[in-house]
Amino acid sequence: MRRMCHFRDPDALRRFSVAVIGLAILWPMMQLAQFDIFALFEDRNLVVFSNFLIQFFPPNLQTSFLVLVLKATIETLAMATAGIALAMLMAIPLGLIITYSLSISRIGPASGHRIARLGRYLARMLMLFLRGIPEIVWALLLVRVFGLGPIAGVLAIAITYGGMLAKVYSEILETENTLPARALLILGSGRINAFLYGLLPGASQELASYTIYRWECAVRASVVMGFVGAGGLGQLMDQSMKMLNGGEVSTILIVFLLLVLLADYISLIIRRQLA
Amino acid sequence: MNHYPARKFCLKCLVTIVLIALFIVASFAYLSLNPLALFTKQAMSDVAIYTSRFFPPDLSSAFLQKVWSGVLQTLAISALATLLAAIVSLFLALPAAGQFGNGAKAVTRFFLNFLRSVPELVWAVLMVLAVGLGPFAGTLALALHTTGVLGRLFGETLENHPPSATQALKLAGASNTQAFIYGALPGIYSQLLSYSLYRWEMNIRMATILGFVGAGGLGQILYYELSLLHEQQASTVIMAMLVLVIGVDMISNKLRRVQMHSLG
Secondary structure, X not given: XXXXXXXXXXXXXXXXXXXXXXXXXXXXXXXXXXXXXXHHHOHHHHHHHHHHHHOOOOOOOOHHHHHHHHHHHHHHHHHHHHHHHHHHHHHHHXXXXXXXXXXXXXXXXXXXXXXXXXXXXXXXXXXXXXXXXXXXXXXXXHHHHXXXXXXXXXXXXXXHHHHHHHHHHHHHHHHOOOHHHHHHHHOOOOHXXXXXXXXXXXXXXXXXXXXXXXXXXXXXXXXXXXXXXXOHHHHHHHHHHHOOOHHHHHHHHHXXXXXXXXXXXXXXXXXXXXX | OOOOOOOOOOHHHHHHHHHHHXXXXXXXXXXXXXXXXXXXXXXXXXXXXXXXXXXXXXXXXXXHHHHHXXXXXXXXXXXXXXXXXXXXXXXXXXXXXXXXXXXXXXXXXXXXXXXXXXXXXXXXXXXXXXXXXXXXXXXXXXHXXXXXXXXXXXXXXXXXXXOHHHHHHHHOOOOHHHHHHHHHHHHXXXXXXHHHHHHHHXXXXXXXXXXXXXXXXXXXXXXXXXXXXXXXXXXHHHHHHHHHHHHHHHHHXXXXXXXXXXXX
């Protein structure tokens, strides 16, 4: 009897109930996700997949294909750069509108108080809408307006990252030292001047380095967007995958990994230059 | 007197800025994309006509039910994938932290880096080939990528954890695994959980779009409806995505604030 007691877990009831509740949640989830580990080992799937994987070696290194890949790589870089440039064009005015440290109504009674608040609210809503929808969804929608190709990708990056940049710009401007801008505003300067002389000198480096970090993300994202037909390396990869051409896919994957490393490196260099 | 010197002329900054500007111009030129052409009357009216086709969104109860099941499926995919990845990462954390020697560490790190650097969507295409169309492919794809991320984070957490407790157990004769379970795990458990929750949040966002390549969830419904030119239905799905993404964002922000308060 004493030995039995020795092995008893004082926490048994709690552990048991947690396990039961966990299983009760897990089971319907596995049903919903059609979780079926045996599908991995079905003969048909196994044959298709292993044939595809075997083709990965060796990668396709024909000159004609490499030229195509190089063009797509440059296109990807150009898409990311152009997209971020447009995103900045959108983000700077939006970010300035919603920055509280540039709010005139906050330092005292101002005319047009209501309008300013409404404008700020609308700008916030717009930003939420722009960055709430994933970039690939924007790309999918824009491809139907502007046709297959990089333009849809550029605009998708511009829209999503414009929303993100605006939010982060305003956050950076609010966490910097806001006293100079406030002093300028109280002395009667305009908001643009208060921003240029009061906030920008302190915040410029952080703003720039965040923008470059986003550029890096855009390079990565532009690959993914190609899968809905928005140009760049992704579109090439999508085509090769649909034709089950493993050699081409592995070449593109290798180039993609190198490209991401390169983007990392470039952004590191630029950030160091700006420091 | 407290005069700050005016900033000196900085050649390096100037060169960097000019180079960046050149790159931007070159990009637009390479894509033969004239930003002004996007604002012509023709383009504007095209966009307006296309946008108007999304209204009004389809709010019939039959379709809302379909979207709701899509939302549930998206949540299930992301949760299962995160759970799978967390379990696998727990096992990979030991070799990744160098507990089984440097050779195992290098191999595991390389493997994790590989898993992580292939984007989720590419994994999804591969998994659709491996297990067929459907949400299970999405689950596997997300799990693979997340394993790469979590495995590295778990390994780093383990490495940074002070080794005294583990060492004591090992000196008393415990094996590597036993020392990990009783010496390190209780201390790093909460950190691992918070990493997993953070990844879950990102995976929910990812799971909404994996459907574009046929891997289930909301994205699959959206892709299907758009292919059939059912824009009104598509706009309902997009709204559901927006609500899901913003909702997750708000909840996680709130939780993070609560956590920060409780930590002091």
